[in-house]
Amino acid sequence: MVSQKKIDPWGSLDIKDYRKLFEDFGIESFDKYKNKLKDNRYVRRGIIFGHRDFGKIMNAIEGKKPYIMMTGLMPSGKFHLGHKMVADQIIYHQQMGACVYVCSADLEAYVMRGMDLPKAREIALTEYLLNYVALGLDLDNTTFWFQTDYVVPYYRFRDMLSRKVTLNELKGIYGKLSPGKILAVLAQSADILHPQLEQFNGPTPTVVPVGADQDPHIRLTRDLSGRFQLEYGLIPPASTYHKFMRGLQGGKMSSSIPKSAIALSDKPKEAIGKIMSAKTGGRPTVDEQKEKGGVPEECTVYDLFLYHLVEDDDGLELIYRQCKSGELICGECKAKCSDLMAKYLDQHHKKIGKAAKTLEKYLNK
Numbered sequence: 197m198v199s200q201k202k203i204d205p206w207g208s209l210d211i212k213d214y215r216k217l218f219e220d221f222g223i224e225s226f227d228k229y230k231n232k233l234k235d236n237r238y239v240r241r242g243i244i245f246g247h248r249d250f251g252k253i254m255n256a257i258e259g260k261k262p263y264i265m266m267t268g269l270m271p272s273g274k275f276h277l278g279h280k281m282v283a284d285q286i287i288y289h290q291q292m293g294a295c296v297y298v299c300s301a302d303l304e305a306y307v308m309r310g311m312d313l314p315k316a317r318e319i320a321l322t323e324y325l326l327n328y329v330a331l332g333l334d335l336d337n338t339t340f341w342f343q344t345d346y347v348v349p350y351y352r353f354r355d356m357l358s359r360k361v362t363l364n365e366l367k368g369i370y371g372k373l374s375p376g377k378i379l380a381v382l383a384q385s386a387d388i389l390h391p392q393l394e395q396f397n398g399p400t401p402t403v404v405p406v407g408a409d410q411d412p413h414i415r416l417t418r419d420l421s422g423r424f425q426l427e428y429g430l431i432p433p434a435s436t437y438h439k440f441m442r443g444l445q446g447g448k449m450s451s452s453i454p455k456s457a458i459a460l461s462d463k464p465k466e467a468i469g470k471i472m473s474a475k476t477g478g479r480p481t482v483d484e485q486k487e488k489g490g491v492p493e494e495c496t497v498y499d500l501f502l503y504h505l506v507e508d509d510d511g512l513e514l515i516y517r518q519c520k521s522g523e524l525i526c527g528e529c530k531a532k533c534s535d536l537m538a539k540y541l542d543q544h545h546k547k548i549g550k551a552a553k554t555l556e557k558y559l560n561k
């Protein structure tokens with residue numbers, strides 16, 4: 197029987213079992229690249245857990261051949277630690293030699309989320325791009341655009357894509373359609389593929405780092421690339437999939453639920469408040485914790501160490517073991533986390549000051 201399961205890119209995704217994505221959708225495990233990319237914290241720790249066709253990108257990296265890293269940001273609100281994970285990946289690829297393309301999905305925010313365009317633009321620049329630069333993105337080697345404000349070859353190609361896909365095919369992938377949804381889908385395919393047109397880089401292996409919720413777009417775009425094979429020689433884009441950080445309250449991490457997410461603009465004090473009230477994997481009483489140990493797998497404080505605060509694997513393992521054995525209790529652990537977070541934010545805020553100047557120059561060019 198054909199699987200009826202669907203991923204809805206605009207739904208709120210709760211993928212309990214990432215392994216199922218391998219069976220149900222044909223995403224492949226990223227394990228075999230763990231050794232080759234062990235300088236990447238997210239790869240080492242299995243946070244980047246899956247891919248399609250990444251072999252092409254690995255070859256390009258190893259052969260020092262050109263490749264493109266393309267991804268899009270949804271301007272939604274404050275830039276938080278979940279967004280930082282994507283930014284770190286963009287910057288990682290740039291440092292590996294990729295040609296970087298990043299778009300602000302302001303059209304998608306407008307048609308699918310009811311956001312107005314000036315607001316989307318402001319958020320993209322003052323929250324996302326500014327933090328990208330502070331985290332290390334080199335704007336001189338980045339093509340950044342707004343879906344609503346870009347160049348003719350991109351729009352021409354987006355519109356041409358409509359001839360290569362049927363309504364039934366889109367219904368099969370996305371369920372109920374609307375004019376806006378169709379436009380957002382075509383725009384996203386154009387975002388991913390247009391860097392391979394001759395006006396840009398020409399046919400080049402491309403990788404798109406995304407959350408698994410974006411996989412329907414990736415599958416469609418890979419198919420569409422094949423249908424332009426003769427005309428443009430497009431290479432089907434590869435993708436990598438990362439796990440989402442859970443919110444600090446245990447649910448979704450979202451800028452619309454301030455307590456769920458630490459924003460990179462949060463004052464250290466605010467961030468510490470959020471850590472103090474975060475959901476842990478601790479036991480109801482200290483005695484019970486000492487006896488049975490905590491459950492780091494269920495702890496959002498542990499997530500902060502894992503994703504962002506502890507680079508060194510031995511240091512992370514120590515926290516893990518001390519939590520499990522009951523040596524570490526949550527109060528102490530939160531204090532340690534708060535300390536690291538406060539230091540991190542202070543440093544980052546200094547970088548923001550410099551990044552603001554760089555961004556201003558870039559925008560006035």
Ligand code: TRP
Pocket residue numbers: 205266267268269270299300301304383384387388404406410
């Ligand atoms: N749909 C993506 C999101 O919701 C944003 C996006 C637009 C994107 N264009 C893209 C992602 C191209 C990857 C590649 O976050």
Ligand code: SF4
Pocket residue numbers: 476477478490491492495496497498519520524525526527529530
């Ligand atoms: Fe989480 Fe730390 Fe408590 Fe373990 S000791 S459950 S890692 S807060």
